[in-house]
Amino acid sequence: MISNATIKMTEEEKVxxxxxxxxxxxxxxxxxxxxxxxxxCRLGATCHAGYSVTHDxxxxxxxxxxxxxxxxxxxxxNIEEGVTDQLGGVVHDPTLQGNREMxxxxxxxxxxxxxxxxxxRQIQDPLRSILExxxxxxxxxxxxxxxxxxxEEQCSARLVLFxxxxxxxxxxxxxxxxxxxxxxxxxxxxxxxxxxGGIGSGVRINYQHMYxxxxxxxxxxxxxAREEVLRERGYSARLDPxxxxxxxxxxxxxxxxxxxxxxxxxxxxxxxxxxxxxxxxELDEDDLNVMRQELGVIMESQEKxxxxxxxxxxxxxxLTRAKCWTLSEIVTGLRLRTxxxxxxxxxxxxxxxxxVEKGLDWVLHHLSKRxxxxxxxxxxxQS
Numbered sequence: 227m228i229s230n231a232t233i234k235m236t237e238e239e240k241v242x243x244x245x246x247x248x249x250x251x252x253x254x255x256x257x258x259x260x261x262x263x264x265x266x267c268r269l270g271a272t273c274h275a276g277y278s279v280t281h282d283x284x285x286x287x288x289x290x291x292x293x294x295x296x297x298x299x300x301x302x303x304n305i306e307e308g309v310t311d312q313l314g315g316v317v318h319d320p321t322l323q324g325n326r327e328m329x330x331x332x333x334x335x336x337x338x339x340x341x342x343x344x345x346x347r348q349i350q351d352p353l354r355s356i357l358e359x360x361x362x363x364x365x366x367x368x369x370x371x372x373x374x375x376x377x378e379e380q381c382s383a384r385l386v387l388f389x390x391x392x393x394x395x396x397x398x399x400x401x402x403x404x405x406x407x408x409x410x411x412x413x414x415x416x417x418x419x420x421x422x423g424g425i426g427s428g429v430r431i432n433y434q435h436m437y438x439x440x441x442x443x444x445x446x447x448x449x450x451a452r453e454e455v456l457r458e459r460g461y462s463a464r465l466d467p468x469x470x471x472x473x474x475x476x477x478x479x480x481x482x483x484x485x486x487x488x489x490x491x492x493x494x495x496x497x498x499x500x501x502x503x504x505x506x507x508e509l510d511e512d513d514l515n516v517m518r519q520e521l522g523v524i525m526e527s528q529e530k531x532x533x534x535x536x537x538x539x540x541x542x543x544x545l546t547r548a549k550c551w552t553l554s555e556i557v558t559g560l561r562l563r564t565x566x567x568x569x570x571x572x573x574x575x576x577x578x579x580x581x582v583e584k585g586l587d588w589v590l591h592h593l594s595k596r597x598x599x600x601x602x603x604x605x606x607x608q609s
Contacts, residue, residue, distance in 0.1 A: 296316070384494050384495045428443055501541055540574045541553070553573070
């Protein structure tokens with residue numbers, strides 16, 4: 227006959243032998259979301275249960291949101307309508323493996339590995355370095371023969387920055403802070419010549435000692451004219467070819483890119499569309515309509531070159547005004563869900579540049595992966 231003491235002892239033994247993995251999966255996921263990326267990886271190496279938990283997308287989704295304020299989706303149907311204003315960004319990129327890869331590219335460990343790798347290349351044997359660089363550069367250059375730009379510029383990712391966010395009185399310092407920086411994050415190393423007349427000129431930036439990229443800036447007009455037009459006519463003037471040197475109209479009245487700008491389009495690897503969300507106290511459909519059309523004209527100009535580049539949307543605000551458009555409103559307002567190409571939307575504070583790094587981390591990692599794919603280069607520039 228089993229005594230009560232024996233039963234009690236058995237229950238106590240059971241409690242003492244309980245492990246983390248005996249808890250409900252929801253509680254485990256919640257606990258794991260608080261630990262560091264390195265600890266998550268260590269947990270996954272302990273046992274089968276740990277491996278299962280740390281390879282679950284829900285765990286990485288919680289980690290990504292809690293640690294970096296970013297939400298990711300590889301499926302447009304899974305984008306939540308309730309993306310809140312507390313988040314810094316939302317990304318749709320089917321080329322990524324998921325929330326796990328997103329968490330890794332934002333982690334300090336990954337950045338240290340990338341920096342160490344780049345530095346080790348600089349201090350290794352000179353002859354070995356020459357050979358590796360030559361072999362690494364030959365393939366992209368051969369397959370990018372259609373690009374009519376200097377050979378030394380073909381090895382760097384090329385982003386074009388445009389939109390009302392780089393011209394608005396509230397947010398125009400965004401560009402100046404990026405291109406004039408001399409820091410460990412943004413180090414502008416040289417001027418990049420654009421098209422005749424200063425169209426699309428830019429700078430080459432060493433970003434966090436991890437990536438090099440060219441940032442080409444498209445302005446609608448010279449500064450004095452932009453300020454006068456914006457003050458008198460607002461955003462609607464951006465679609466008037468008489469006031470916007472980027473645009474022109476075909477015979478039927480359709481908005482298109484100026485022929486000179488069109489020469490720049492095949493050389494671009496990514497679009498950075500900056501919008502100003504500080505000027506209105508509430509969502510303005512008229513402003514959104516202008517933004518949609520402006521972005522649409524640039525995207526349409528890429529179609530004949532078969533270059534559906536990723537789109538990075540920077541929703542710019544400053545500290546003097548609270549940001550008023552949520553990520554969900556921007557995604558819906560710009561109709562990004564209808565796009566088949568990768569895109570990301572990030573809130574950016576133009577006073578302290580918070581948010582820019584998260585957006586660049588994603589788009590530069592995306593481009594770095596794509597440049598290693600044979601099919602990516604084979605499709606580029608094919609009309």
